Amino acid sequence: MSTSPKKPGYVQFGKDLDPAAIEQMENAMSLPVSVKGALMPDAHKGYGLPIGGVLAADNAVIPYAVGVDIACRVKLSVLPVPFDAYDGLRGELKKALDTRTRFGYGQDFKRPKDHSVMDRDWGFCPTVKGLKDKARRQLGTSGAGNHFAEFGKLHLDSPSLGLEEGDYIALLTHSGSRGAGAAIAKHYSGLAQKLCPKLSGQLKHLAWLAMDKEEGLEYFRAMTLMGHYSSANHEVIHREIFKALNLSPAATVENHHNFAFREKIGLREFIVHRKGAVPAAKGTLGIIPGSMADPAFIVIGKGNDDAINSAAHGAGRRMSRTAAFKRFTQKNLKEILTKKRVTLISAGLDEIPMAYKNINQVMSQQKGLVETLAVFEPRLVKMAPSKPRRKRPKRFR
Numbered sequence: 539m540s541t542s543p544k545k546p547g548y549v550q551f552g553k554d555l556d557p558a559a560i561e562q563m564e565n566a567m568s569l570p571v572s573v574k575g576a577l578m579p580d581a582h583k584g585y586g587l588p589i590g591g592v593l594a595a596d597n598a599v600i601p602y603a604v605g606v607d608i609a610c611r612v613k614l615s616v617l618p619v620p621f622d623a624y625d626g627l628r629g630e631l632k633k634a635l636d637t638r639t640r641f642g643y644g645q646d647f648k649r650p651k652d653h654s655v656m657d658r659d660w661g662f663c664p665t666v667k668g669l670k671d672k673a674r675r676q677l678g679t680s681g682a683g684n685h686f687a688e689f690g691k692l693h694l695d696s697p698s699l700g701l702e703e704g705d706y707i708a709l710l711t712h713s714g715s716r717g718a719g720a721a722i723a724k725h726y727s728g729l730a731q732k733l734c735p736k737l738s739g740q741l742k743h744l745a746w747l748a749m750d751k752e753e754g755l756e757y758f759r760a761m762t763l764m765g766h767y768s769s770a771n772h773e774v775i776h777r778e779i780f781k782a783l784n785l786s787p788a789a790t791v792e793n794h795h796n797f798a799f800r801e802k803i804g805l806r807e808f809i810v811h812r813k814g815a816v817p818a819a820k821g822t823l824g825i826i827p828g829s830m831a832d833p834a835f836i837v838i839g840k841g842n843d844d845a846i847n848s849a850a851h852g853a854g855r856r857m858s859r860t861a862a863f864k865r866f867t868q869k870n871l872k873e874i875l876t877k878k879r880v881t882l883i884s885a886g887l888d889e890i891p892m893a894y895k896n897i898n899q900v901m902s903q904q905k906g907l908v909e910t911l912a913v914f915e916p917r918l919v920k921m922a923p924s925k926p927r928r929k930r931p932k933r934f935r
Contacts, residue, residue: 546572549844552579552903559588562740566591571598571746573808576845578815579903580854580895586743589814589855592848594803598746599754599761601727603811605796607681608723608761609768610714612825612851613792614692614836614914615776617785621691621705624917628881630783631689631707631918635883638778641922643682644717646675651778653677655770658763665725666718666760673718673767678774680713682922684852684889686830687711687775690916698911699789699836706788710834710914711775712827714796715764722764726757749809758798765797791836793817793824795851803846810846818842818849818908826908828853828897830889830919831878835901837908849907853897859888866890878916885921 548567550560559581566587567575574594581590586602593603619627640647656677660670680687692708694701715722730745731737733753737745747754772792780787793816801810816824820841827834832853841847857865871890875882878891901910 546574548575548577550577551845551907552577552581552900555579556582556588558583559590562586562588563591565741566593566603566744569595569744569746571595574803574846576848578845578848578850579900580814580850580852582855584813587811587813590850591811591813592815592846593811594801594808594846595746595811596808597749599749599758599798599809600744600746600811601723601730601757602743602745603813604723604761604798605813606720606723607714607796608719608764609794610712610796611768611772611792611794612710612712612827613772613776614790614825614834615709615780615787616692616699616701616789617707617709617783618788619707619785621707624691624707627707628918632881632883634779634782635687635689635918635920638782639687639775640679641682641685641884641920643922645679646672647678648675650674651678651774653770653774655766658766660763662759663756665722666763669718669721673716676716676718677771678778679716679771680711680775680922681716682886684921685713686919686921687779688830688916688919690914690918692836692912692914694912699791701789708914709776709779710825710827710916711772713768713771713775715768716771718767719764722760726753726760729753761798765794768794791823791825801847812848814851814854815848816851817847818845819847824849824908826850826852826897826901829891829894830882830885830916830921831874831880831891832894832897832916834914834916835897835910836912836914837910839908840906842907845907849904850900853894853900855893856895857893859893862888862890862893866892880916881918883918883920884923885919886924889921
């Protein structure tokens with residue numbers, strides 16, 4: 539653990555972090571509104587604030603320090619079924635994943651799902667109002683990239699989460715605010731850049747909105763709505779899947795990892811941005827997933843002040859998607875899935891586990907931030923399918 543010489547400073551957790559992520563964090567700390575920062579052990583390059591970056595700002599909110607997928611979230615629901623029953627239920631579990639949710643850019647339902655989140659006020663500004671119909675159609679769906687829905691084995695060494703020790707079948711999902719969240723991020727980041735014209739180069743992605751101005755308050759309200767919407771999205775996915783199985787969850791855990799929070803540091807309130815980082819205040823439950831073939835950890839926060847009460851949100855990528863496509867093959871993917879006993883329904887090659895950091899190493903580097911309560915091992919995984927390759931046009935000579 540080392541402290542940057544920049545003032546105000548930030549604390550870096552983990553080793554051998556992406557130099558580009560460190561540079562982005564140092565850029566963020568150079569902003570006049572920055573107060574305190576932390577870089578998590580899963581950190582890698584993003585837009586504006588790096589993925590795995592935590593930033594406390596004074597009277598300012600930074601849209602790209604929240605992220606494009608506002609309120610991206612992970613949720614785990616435990617089936618009231620021991621894992622011994624998994625093999626016999628695998629067909630039903632696969633059918634539920636195949637029929638009750640959808641994956642990919644632009645995916646939606648022609649017959650929208652019901653949820654009270656759509657009864658909230660979506661009319662407080664034209665941008666949000668214009669996204670309501672799309673948001674309604676996309677309820678219960680997930681995007682592309684690293685979003686997933688998977689069944690697996692939840693192992694409890696001791697009683698926790700209101701459950702006895704043992705192994706259970708559990709459902710784990712990762713998704714966010716879909717097209718509505720992305721559109722809000724784009725709109726308000728563009729607005730912030732117009733209001734911060736002196737920022738150039740990479741710094742322009744760190745443009746902020748003042749929280750005592752209409753623009754900042756409006757973005758924060760839109761972001762908060764996307765938090766409710768993302769939570770509802772997971773609720774619908776889990777509701778529909780459990781309905782297909784004719785079961786009710788025995789326990790649930792969930793958390794955001796792309797969000798800004800009003801939180802006190804000392805005696806003053808600041809806006810704490812967590813981009814690819816989870817809240818880890820003392821006693822706060824959270825989930826830190828690995829990859830499609832690596833475990834997820836259900837944790838409880840220790841409330842580390844240096845980390846601004848935060849922890850890593852996952853393993854973090856160790857290479858770009860383009861690099862993964864160039865380096866690995868479908869044979870490589872099949873071999874690792876067979877080794878880890880994972881059945882893959884669909885996913886892109888860029889999500890191969892080797893494109894991610896070692897989740898066990900990430901967890902070992904944040905022992906001072908969280909305590910592990912349970913471990914989830916994926917067994918049946920669904921993600922957005924690979925995009926079909928475009929055929930080259932014929933050449934006429």
